[in-house]
Amino acid sequence: MERRTFLTRITGFILGLIGLALSIPLVGYVVSPAFRRQAQDWAEAGGVHELSVGDPKELSYLVTLQDGWMKTTAVKSVWAVRQPDESVTVFSPLCTHLGCGYHWDSDDREFKCPCHNSIFDITGRVLSGPAPRPLDRLPFKVEKERLFVIYKQFKSGTSKQIEL
Ligand code: FES
Known part of the structure; x- marks a missing residue:
């Protein structure tokens, strides 16, 4: 694997992890009221x-x-x-x-x-x-x-x- 391809893939992977980490609390904030009791x-x-x-x-x-x-x-x-x-x-x-x-x-x-x-x-x-x-x-x-x-x-x- 070329060095450039490797760096592109590892950067994409890290950005994906960051996006996932940021989206979990956001999804929880949006969805949790639906499961809360009145x-x-x-x-x-x-x-x-x-x-x-x-x-x-x-x-x-x-x-x-x-x-x-x-x-x-x-x-x-x-x-x-x-x-x-x-x-x-x-x-x-x-x-x-x-x-x-x-x-x-x-x-x-x-x-x-x-x-x-x-x-x-x-x-x-x-x-x-x-x-x-x-x-x-x-x-x-x-x-x-x-x-x-x-x-x-x-x-x-x-x-x-x-x-x-
Ligand atoms: S609703 Fe049937 S007795 Fe009150």
Whole structure:
């Protein structure tokens, strides 16, 4: 092999290695968001003082969701209950049967789903109907009398709680 050919090939090989080394982090930066789970921060859902003891309230709030490369803002709601001992419970607004929205019946003091008539008590326990598990509880924290929630969705129709 001639000296010139050898130098051309070795230069091309070294440049190829440099290009490869530079492209790996770039490809990782571009592709990795697609494999990341939908990320979200704590969202402020309202004031704890708005909740009356034993009287569930539906709280609506804005949440920012990061899904891959897309950042979206959506209105979400949760059901929050202030218990007699001042603790708070936050439920997903979706029925565990097939994901319909349910409501609080203040006369019967039960959560009722209009789709297939599942009924839950104030603790989220199933009283009747096809719902396979209690209402899903959501993570929350209270800071300076404000309620912060992380909205999560779970697979409907299963007895086990499976986060989506
Ligand atoms: S979706 Fe609620 S009972 Fe079917």
